[in-house]
Amino acid sequence: MTFSRPNPGWRTKVLILWLGTEVLVAMPGRGGPASDVSTNSETVAVYKKMSLEQLMDLDVTSVAKQPEPFGRAPAAIQVVTGDEIRRSGASSIPEALRLADNLEVAQQNSHDWSISARGFNSGLANKLLVMIDGRSVYTPLFSGVFWNVQDYLLEDIDRIEVISGPGGTLWGANAVNGVINITSKSARDTQGLYVEGGGGSWLQDFTGVRYGGMLATNVSYRVYGKYFNRGDEVYASGKDASDSWRMGQTGFRIDDEAGQQNNFTLQGDFYYSDVEVSTGDEGRASGGNILGRWSHTISDDSDLSLQLYYDRTHLVDPISNQFGTAEILTDDLDTYDLDFQHRFHLGERNRVVWGLGYRFTRDVDQGAPNLAFLPPMLDRNLFSAFAQDEIMLCKDVFLTLGTKVEHNDYTHFEFEPSGRLQWNATPDQMLWAAVSRAVRTPSRVDRDTREPDSAAPILTGGPGFESETLIAYELGYRAQLAKKLSTSLSVFYNDYDNVRSLSFTPGTIIPLFFANNLEGQTYGIELTADYQVLDWWRWHAGYDFLDEHIHVKPGQMDINNGRNETADPEHQFSLRSSMDLPGNIEFDTGLRWVDTLHNNDGANLGTVPSYFELDARLAWHPTKNLELAVVGQNLLHNHHPEYGFPNATREDIVRSVYGKVTFRW
Amino acid sequence: MVTGWAHKVAGPFAGRWLGILLLSLLVAGNAPGQSKEYQIKATFLFNFAQFIDWPPAAFGGADAPFCIGILGDDPFGNYLDETVRGEKIGSHPLVVQRCRHVEEATNCQVLFVSRSEAKKLKEVFAGLKNQAVLTVGEVDGFCKDGGVIRFVAEQNKIHFRISPEAVKKASLTASSKLLRLAEIVPPGGD
Numbered sequence: 001m002t003f004s005r006p007n008p009g010w011r012t013k014v015l016i017l018w019l020g021t022e023v024l025v026a027m028p029g030r031g032g033p034a035s036d037v038s039t040n041s042e043t044v045a046v047y048k049k050m051s052l053e054q055l056m057d058l059d060v061t062s063v064a065k066q067p068e069p070f071g072r073a074p075a076a077i078q079v080v081t082g083d084e085i086r087r088s089g090a091s092s093i094p095e096a097l098r099l100a101d102n103l104e105v106a107q108q109n110s111h112d113w114s115i116s117a118r119g120f121n122s123g124l125a126n127k128l129l130v131m132i133d134g135r136s137v138y139t140p141l142f143s144g145v146f147w148n149v150q151d152y153l154l155e156d157i158d159r160i161e162v163i164s165g166p167g168g169t170l171w172g173a174n175a176v177n178g179v180i181n182i183t184s185k186s187a188r189d190t191q192g193l194y195v196e197g198g199g200g201s202w203l204q205d206f207t208g209v210r211y212g213g214m215l216a217t218n219v220s221y222r223v224y225g226k227y228f229n230r231g232d233e234v235y236a237s238g239k240d241a242s243d244s245w246r247m248g249q250t251g252f253r254i255d256d257e258a259g260q261q262n263n264f265t266l267q268g269d270f271y272y273s274d275v276e277v278s279t280g281d282e283g284r285a286s287g288g289n290i291l292g293r294w295s296h297t298i299s300d301d302s303d304l305s306l307q308l309y310y311d312r313t314h315l316v317d318p319i320s321n322q323f324g325t326a327e328i329l330t331d332d333l334d335t336y337d338l339d340f341q342h343r344f345h346l347g348e349r350n351r352v353v354w355g356l357g358y359r360f361t362r363d364v365d366q367g368a369p370n371l372a373f374l375p376p377m378l379d380r381n382l383f384s385a386f387a388q389d390e391i392m393l394c395k396d397v398f399l400t401l402g403t404k405v406e407h408n409d410y411t412h413f414e415f416e417p418s419g420r421l422q423w424n425a426t427p428d429q430m431l432w433a434a435v436s437r438a439v440r441t442p443s444r445v446d447r448d449t450r451e452p453d454s455a456a457p458i459l460t461g462g463p464g465f466e467s468e469t470l471i472a473y474e475l476g477y478r479a480q481l482a483k484k485l486s487t488s489l490s491v492f493y494n495d496y497d498n499v500r501s502l503s504f505t506p507g508t509i510i511p512l513f514f515a516n517n518l519e520g521q522t523y524g525i526e527l528t529a530d531y532q533v534l535d536w537w538r539w540h541a542g543y544d545f546l547d548e549h550i551h552v553k554p555g556q557m558d559i560n561n562g563r564n565e566t567a568d569p570e571h572q573f574s575l576r577s578s579m580d581l582p583g584n585i586e587f588d589t590g591l592r593w594v595d596t597l598h599n600n601d602g603a604n605l606g607t608v609p610s611y612f613e614l615d616a617r618l619a620w621h622p623t624k625n626l627e628l629a630v631v632g633q634n635l636l637h638n639h640h641p642e643y644g645f646p647n648a649t650r651e652d653i654v655r656s657v658y659g660k661v662t663f664r665w
Numbered sequence: 666m667v668t669g670w671a672h673k674v675a676g677p678f679a680g681r682w683l684g685i686l687l688l689s690l691l692v693a694g695n696a697p698g699q700s701k702e703y704q705i706k707a708t709f710l711f712n713f714a715q716f717i718d719w720p721p722a723a724f725g726g727a728d729a730p731f732c733i734g735i736l737g738d739d740p741f742g743n744y745l746d747e748t749v750r751g752e753k754i755g756s757h758p759l760v761v762q763r764c765r766h767v768e769e770a771t772n773c774q775v776l777f778v779s780r781s782e783a784k785k786l787k788e789v790f791a792g793l794k795n796q797a798v799l800t801v802g803e804v805d806g807f808c809k810d811g812g813v814i815r816f817v818a819e820q821n822k823i824h825f826r827i828s829p830e831a832v833k834k835a836s837l838t839a840s841s842k843l844l845r846l847a848e849i850v851p852p853g854g855d
Contacts, residue, residue: 044747047708052846055712056824058705188821535716535842584845621845 045427049480053083074400074422074432075167076476076490076526078102080160082185087578087588089617089631091203091228091658093182094147096154098592101542101574102164102178102490102526106597106608106643109651110202110233111148111245111275114643117164117178118492119522119548119568123644127440129167129175132182133267134339135291135309140361140380141331141373143174143443149273149285149313150182151249153208153224155194155662158185164526165492166438166472168416169402172357172384173441176470177494184267187212187220187255193665200631200658202231218258225250232276233651234639241651242280247273265293277318278649281326287313301351302344311335319368327368336360346389353402354387363444369453373444373461383407396424410442411467428480440468446500446514462503462514471495484532493523499550499565501558517558518565520550536580543573561603567643569595569610584621589614599645606646612636627662705823706803706816707745710775713799713814714754716843719774720836723797724757731757734770736789737779739763767792778802778812786810797836809855813837814847826850 047055080099090096094113098105104121106114116125126143129136132152138145160182167175191212199205205228212222227248233241251269268290275283291309298304313333318326341355359382365373388402403417418436425431446465451457476490501517504510524546531539548566552558574592581587597608614636619629632655634640639652710733724731731754733745749759754774764770767789776798782789783804790811793800800807803816813831817824827847832839 043704044708044744047704048711048748050708052709052712052716052842055705055708056822056846058701058822535840580842580845582841 045480049486054081074398074420074430074434074476076102076164076474076488076492078162078164078488078528080162082155082157082159085154085157085160087586087617087619088576088590089588089615089629089633090154091206091631093150093152093154093160095633096157096160097162097180098574098590099576100160100162100180101528101544102162103180104544104568104572104594106594107653108643109241110230110243113147114567115145115147116568117162118494118524119546120177120565121568121643122565123567124445126443127174127177128180129171129178130180130182133184133291134293134307135289135311136335136337138174139313139333140363140443141333142445143440146285146313146315148245148275149247149271149287151226151247151271152182152184152251152269153194153210153226155196155208156185156190156210156222156224158183158189164490165434165474166416166418166436166470168438169386169388169404169418169436170353172386172404172406172416173408173414173439173467176438176440176468184253186257186265187222187253188257190222190253191220193663195663196660198629198658198660200656202233202633202654202656203658204229204231206658215254216258219254219256221252221254223250223252233654235648236639236641236646236650236652238639242276242278243651245273245275247271261297263295265291267291277326279318279320279326281318281328283318284316285314287311298344302342304340304342307337307339309335309337311337319371327370328366329368329371330366331373332364334362349392351390352387353389355385357384358382359384365444367450367452370451372450372452373448374450374452375448378444378448380409381407382409398422406441408441410447410465411439414439414441414467430478432474432476434472434474434476436470436472436474438470438472440470442467449514451511457511459502460511460513462516465500465514466498466516468499468516469497485529487529488527490526491524492526493521495521496550501552501556501562502560502564503557504559512559515556515558517553517556518550518562519553520548520562522546522548522550538578540576540578541574543571544569545571559602560600563598563600563603563605567597567599567608569597571595586617586619586621589616594642597643599643601645601647604645608641608643608646611640611642613640625664627660627664629660629662630657631660632657702823703741704744707741707748709816709823709825710745710777710801711748711752711759713801713843714759714775716840717799717832718838718840719797719799723774723836725772727756729757730760731755732760732762732773732775734762734764734773734776735779736764736767736770736776737781740779741777770798771796773798775799775801778807780804786812793835799835799837800831806855808850809853815850815855817848824848826855828854 078100080096084099085096088099094105094115097103097115102117104116106121108114114121114123114125116128120127124142124144130138130145137150163179167179171179190210194210197207208226210222210224214220230245232244235241249269249271253267256264270288272286277283289309289311293305293307295305296303315331317329319329320326337359339357343353346352361380364377367373384404384406386404388400390398390400393399400420403415406414416437416439418434420432420434422432442465447461449459449461473493474490478488480486497519498516499518501515502512503515503517504512526544528542533539546568548568550566551562572594576590579587591614593612594610596610598605599608613634615633616635617629617631619627621627634653634655639654641650641652644650733749746761749761752759762773770776778789778800787810800812801814802812807815808826808828811831813828813835815826817826825847827839828850830852
């Protein structure tokens with residue numbers, strides 16, 4: 001089954017607002033008012049690790065948003081900055097996500113990706129929660145993300161935070177194996193004219209424009225538009241796969257920071273995208289969103305925020321039938337989401353965060369004869385509440401306890417508690433440990449899949465499909481080992497239950513239906529290191545190890561023999577170099593190696609061979625306002641596969657070279 | 666940026682009063698915007714020391730301290746001290762020195778000229794003539810009068826301007842990275 005589009009969805013969390021831009025980051029270590037001095041020295045330590053460019057990018061006015069040392073977050077968090085995205089040559093959000101070493105990113109074709117953390121990177125990967133500016137972009141259709149409609153003017157992305165490991169206590173259901181937070185810059189930080197354009201072999205042409213100005217004192221705005229046209233990938237034989245992709249997007253953002261205590265943000269986007277599919281038909285998607293946010297500062301220690309958004313997605317997906325011709329599936333999803341949060345100090349030792357949320361979704365589905373979701377129109381209500389307390393046990397030890405409680409229409413009440421312990425062993429070293437529970441609640445695919453026109457349907461949703469659950473045990477260490485060398489290490493052991501399986505109908509065998517017959521454990525290691533070799537030369541390295549033991553529960557069955565959810569590399573590593581050369585030249589290279597994938601077709605396993613790939617970017621700034629860049633992606637092979645069972649329709653990803661001109665005024 | 670704003674509105678006295686006001690606010694633990702500005706500026710000063718080369722003659726000896734001076738009212742509180750604590754530039758341990766008069770500052774390699782000295786800039790630069798001192802300031806006219814680096818606020822962010830002419834006069838060498846990130850002050854400019 002292949003979908004090809006967007007949707008918003010689920011769990012939102014906008015801690016971003018008042019924990020600084022750093023999400024989880026602010027949860028941890030920090031005393032109450034009593035620890036002003038150590039707070040200062042922490043801030044000094046953070047600033048000293050910044051480059052001149054980063055220092056020049058700090059805002060001096062943001063009250064109560066002291067830069068949170070992200071090295072202090074008791075979670076496996078990695079942050080990709082806007083500057084790193086620019087220097088990598090990434091031309092889309094999925095490409096930018098390759099910079100987060102704690103993610104698996106596998107490109108399926110020109111416009112689809114499988115992206116996951118800590119395994120479970122199936123074709124319909126469903127254990128990651130993804131948000132753009134506090135808006136969930138994950139579809140209740142299959143609990144995954146239509147990556148090909150998640151776009152933004154990359155220049156205006158401030159940062160992407162990637163947390164591997166569960167985040168259910170704050171973010172709720174589906175933050176099972178990880179959370180991705182994509183944060184755009186404030187309109188205040190995107191003033192002036194920005195123009196980009198270029199083209200090349202696969203990324204055939206693209207252009208983007210943004211203009212930012214002031215509506216009044218301290219009220220800033222920006223408007224942007226962008227368009228791209230990406231070419232075809234190929235089959236293993238080298239034959240053209242006819243899957244080109246075009247997309248246009250426009251949007252705006254207004255930030256009112258006039259009040260000392262009240263800030264307002266209003267933003268919205270609209271997009272249209274079309275893709276060629278191999279049957280010769282065209283898949284289309286369009287959608288838009290509008291989001292408003294009010295944040296109120298009560299005092300240095302206390303604030304609250306209220307966010308409301310509406311998101312609409314429209315998807316037209318040709319589904320091929322047994323005759324090789326396409327029938328059309330359309331899906332229209334409307335999401336209304338309200339989110340409230342409040343943070344305050346309780347005495348000198350407790351930092352409390354609590355919040356309430358409500359989401360309403362209406363999914364209207366016009367099925368193709370051989371694939372539909374019934375009932376055609378489904379309304380869903382999701383209620384949630386969470387509370388978390390960070391307790392200072394002694395000067396450098398913090399215990400964070402919390403839970404989320406949700407009520408959804410499928411499985412009713414779900415609890416996602418967690419406990420985290422953090423020890424700031426020295427100013428430069430932090431150790432943490434966590435135990436968390438997370439759930440992946442049923443999606444429409446799991447429950448509602450039907451083949452309406454078939455007398456003998458092959459596949460159907462499981463009416464009794466329950467939530468998948470995870471208990472995760474994590475340990476982490478982060479350190480500034482020397483002035484120019486920092487590192488992070490996290491180790492996890494995950495215990496899963498009720499993982500999705502596919503069962504026979506007793507007697508007739510078909511229809512096959514989704515059940516929860518899998519269980520098992522995974523464990524792994526994530527390691528990163530950053531080394532500033534010289535003022536002008538920086539290295540970054542990342543390595544992941546993953547071992548998965550997912551199996552059919554005793555006495556039960558799965559037609560895929562437990563193999564359908566885990567097409568993951570056991571090892572992967574990356575190495576990136578970033579150089580500032582004389583003559584205002586930047587030279588960046590990124591090498592990655594991904595271990596063999598075992599994709600299944602039923603109970604049969606096929607492999608995606610392990611591969612090395614290399615991206616490179618050479619850029620020259622002849623003047624302050626102008627940037628000329630040449631980017632090469634996947635340079636080591638003419639074409640190579642990244643995902644899928646080896647059959648005639650698996651696509652390879654081609655080498656791509658493009659040029660880009662950027663003008664900032 | 667409170668300081669810049671107050672300076673424009675209240676004139677040159679603002680620096681001193683603001684210093685006192687700032688101190689009282691800090692005691693009350695309530696001036697995040699203000700303190701952040703000088704935390705960042707303190708880090709810049711520390712960075713400048715690493716991106717500029719001094720002639721060997723600028724130091725008393727191989728292990729002589731590398732001195733960052735603050736001339737006039739001190740807007741940094743203890744931030745600058747915390748920033749340089751335990752740090753070295755090459756073999757020279759970093760120290761902070763607070764000065765009331767420019768004569769006390771001639772042993773410094775970096776001299777931050779406080780807003781309180783805005784009226785006395787010509788005196789200050791005359792007192793430093795032919796010395797290998799990196800002068801850093803934040804008031805209008807600083808580079809025009811002969812200062813090397815001037816902090817400027819752009820959209821609430823701290824940027825800096827650098828005068829290659831003044832770099833040369835002070836016998837210093839600025840790294841290309843610093844020059845690339847800075848706005849270059851043309852001769853006679855500010």
